[in-house]
Amino acid sequence: MQEEIILSGFGGQGVLFAGMVLAYAGMDSGKNVTWIPSYGPEMRGGTAHVTVIVADGEIGSPVIRRPSAALVLNNPSMEKYELLVREGGALVYNSSLISSPPRRTDIRYAAVPASDIAAELGSVKMANIVALGALVATTGVLPLDALVQALRAHLPESKRQLFEPNVQALQRGAELAVPSA
Numbered sequence: 122m123q124e125e126i127i128l129s130g131f132g133g134q135g136v137l138f139a140g141m142v143l144a145y146a147g148m149d150s151g152k153n154v155t156w157i158p159s160y161g162p163e164m165r166g167g168t169a170h171v172t173v174i175v176a177d178g179e180i181g182s183p184v185i186r187r188p189s190a191a192l193v194l195n196n197p198s199m200e201k202y203e204l205l206v207r208e209g210g211a212l213v214y215n216s217s218l219i220s221s222p223p224r225r226t227d228i229r230y231a232a233v234p235a236s237d238i239a240a241e242l243g244s245v246k247m248a249n250i251v252a253l254g255a256l257v258a259t260t261g262v263l264p265l266d267a268l269v270q271a272l273r274a275h276l277p278e279s280k281r282q283l284f285e286p287n288v289q290a291l292q293r294g295a296e297l298a299v300p301s302a
Contacts (some may be wrong), residue, residue, distance in 0.1 A: 122177045124262040125185045127202055128253075129170035130194030130215075135249035139192070140171030142253060146263050146271035147175040155183035168197060175262050192256045194235065194248065196221060203228075213256045213298065215248060231259045231298045238293050247290040254294025265295050 126143070128136040137158045144156035155174045172185045187207040193199045194215045203225060206212050211229040217236035233255040235248040242251075257265055269288050276284055 122175075122262075123180070124175050124190060124260060125188045126173045126175070126190045126192070126256070126260075126262070127170055127185060127188045127205070128173065128192040128249075128256075129168070129198035129202055130249070132169040134169070134194045135246065136169050136192075136194060137171050139249040139253045140173045142250070142268055142271050142275070143173050143175070143257075143263070145275045146267040147173075149271055149274060150263060150267045152176060152263075153178065153180050155180055157183055170198070170202075190256065190260045190262070192252050194218065194252060211256075211259050213252055213259055215252055217248070229259065231255050233294055233297050235294065238297070239290060242286060242289055242293065244286070247286060250287050250290040251294035254291035254296075255298035256294075257291075258295035258298040265291060 128140045130136045140156055144154045147154040153176045158171045174180050189207055190211045191202040191206050192213045193202055196219055199214055199219050199221055203212055206228050208227045213231045215235040216232040217234040223230045235251040236245050238251045239245045239247040257263055268291055272284055272287055
């Protein structure tokens with residue numbers, strides 16, 4: 122198994138953190154992992170994305186040209202990465218913010234109102250984690266519990282109070298991920 126995943130959104134939406142949680146979960150599960158962040162000089166408000174590869178075997182290159190899955194949190198990311206997902210892959214998108222409908226018929230989609238769910242849970246800043254839960258449920262790259270354990274093990278002490286809300290966000294996203302064909 123080798124999943125090549127791109128997570129993308131505006132700077133400040135937490136895509137780098139979501140990718141880091143996914144990477145830690147993979148490493149802690151004994152998988153080989155790469156995590157490569159990329160963001161413009163603006164950071165907040167500019168575009169940010171991270172590539173994560175989770176594999177059972179060796180990873181030949183950390184560069185992803187045709188991801189097997191993408192998680193997108195805004196319209197510019199949808200426009201860019203929907204076209205790059207390989208045939209048969211999956212795209213999870215934040216339907217709270219993305220107005221353009223999916224265009225392809227050869228990939229699976231999971232529309233998750235991540236921002237709305239995060240707001241219900243108390244902070245729109247958790248939309249990234251809601252979407253991450255949906256991504257894991259849609260792709261099966263790792264069990265949801267592996268992400269919970271990664272949060273438990275790697276969340277900084279200064280952010281410990283966010284552990285339970287983030288677990289709730291992961292679970293809600295996973296529950297709502299109903300991929301379309």
